Amino acid sequence: MTHTSSSSDSIRAIVTGHTRGLGAALAAQLLQQEIAVLGLSRGRDASLAARFPQHFRDTALDLADTAAVATWLAGGALREFVAGAGCVLLFNNAGAVEPIGPLATQDASAVARAVSLNVAAPLMFASALAALDTDAERRIVHISSGAARNAYAGWSVYCATKAALDHHARAVTLDANGRLRIGSVAPGVVDTDMQATIRSASEERFPQRERFEQLKQNNQLTSPEAAARKLVAYVLSDGFGTQPVTDVRELPAS
Numbered sequence: 001m002t003h004t005s006s007s008s009d010s011i012r013a014i015v016t017g018h019t020r021g022l023g024a025a026l027a028a029q030l031l032q033q034e035i036a037v038l039g040l041s042r043g044r045d046a047s048l049a050a051r052f053p054q055h056f057r058d059t060a061l062d063l064a065d066t067a068a069v070a071t072w073l074a075g076g077a078l079r080e081f082v083a084g085a086g087c088v089l090l091f092n093n094a095g096a097v098e099p100i101g102p103l104a105t106q107d108a109s110a111v112a113r114a115v116s117l118n119v120a121a122p123l124m125f126a127s128a129l130a131a132l133d134t135d136a137e138r139r140i141v142h143i144s145s146g147a148a149r150n151a152y153a154g155w156s157v158y159c160a161t162k163a164a165l166d167h168h169a170r171a172v173t174l175d176a177n178g179r180l181r182i183g184s185v186a187p188g189v190v191d192t193d194m195q196a197t198i199r200s201a202s203e204e205r206f207p208q209r210e211r212f213e214q215l216k217q218n219n220q221l222t223s224p225e226a227a228a229r230k231l232v233a234y235v236l237s238d239g240f241g242t243q244p245v246t247d248v249r250e251l252p253a254s
C-alpha cells in the first residue's frame, strides 16, 4: 500500500546495486508494484529487463569511480528518468564491506574505493536528486548498517562509511528541504553475497567471523526479499523521514 500522495504509476525509483542481494530484491518488489526502476550497478540485470520491459531500465556504472559518477550525474539521464514523476525514490543501496582487517592490512586504494562507493556516491546522488528542477516529492534512502552504530574489529572502513551515511541523513534533515525526505536505514543481517564475503574473512582479520557463521548455520539471516518488503513498505509510508536514522528490525509491523 502506498502512502505517498502519488499513485504507483507516477512513482519512480533509482536503485543502486540492483544486480544482486538486497538491491535485486528491492528492484523486483518495486517493479511488482508497477513503480518504474532505474538500476545502477557495474553489471546489468537481463532477467528484470525481460520480466518488466515497460518499467525497468538499467545502466552499467562503477559507483566507486567518483569521476565517472560525476560525469553520469552531469548528463541528462537522471532528469529524463524523473520527468513527469509525482514522487521519486532513491535507494542508495550499493555498498561493500571490504577492505576487512586492521589498519595496517588495508590497501590504500581499497580504502579509497570503499569510501567512494559507500559514501561519495550516495551523497552525490542525493544532492543531484535534490537539485533537479521538478515539483516531485523526493525520498532518499541510505542503506546503512548496524555497523554504523556499533564498532566491529576489522570493519573500521565499513563502520566509518556507514556512520557517515547516518550522520549525513541527520544533518540533511535539519535543512529546509521542501518536499524531500531522507532516512538512513539498517536492513538487518541479510543473506547475500556480502554475508558470504564476511564469512570468508579470516578470524585474524575479522574476530567476529564465527558469530556470522553461526547466524548462517542457524538460519538466522533475513532473506533479501523479506528485508526489501519491510524497506519498501517503510519508504512508502507516512512515517518515512520523521526519524533520520532507523533499523528495519525496530519498525512497527506494517
Ligand SMILES: NC(=O)c1ccc[n+]([C@@H]2O[C@H](COP(=O)([O-])OP(=O)(O)OC[C@H]3O[C@@H](n4cnc5c(N)ncnc54)[C@H](OP(=O)(O)O)[C@@H]3O)[C@@H](O)[C@H]2O)c1
Binding pocket: 016, 017, 018, 019, 020, 021, 022, 023, 024, 040, 041, 042, 043, 044, 061, 062, 063, 064, 065, 092, 093, 094, 095, 096, 097, 117, 143, 144, 145, 146, 186, 187, 188, 189, 190, 191, 192, 193, 194, 195
Ligand atoms: N547483507 C547484509 O547483511 C547487510 C547488512 C547491513 C547492511 N547491508 C548493506 O546493504 C546494501 C546491499 O548489500 P548486499 O548484502 O545486498 O550486497 P551484495 O550482495 O554484495 O550486493 C552489492 C550490490 O552492489 C553493487 N555494487 C558493488 N560494488 C559496486 C560498484 N563499485 N559500483 C556499482 N555497484 C556496485 C553490486 O553490483 P555489481 O557487482 O554488478 O556492481 C551488487 O548489486 C549495502 O549497502 C550493504 O552495506 C547489508
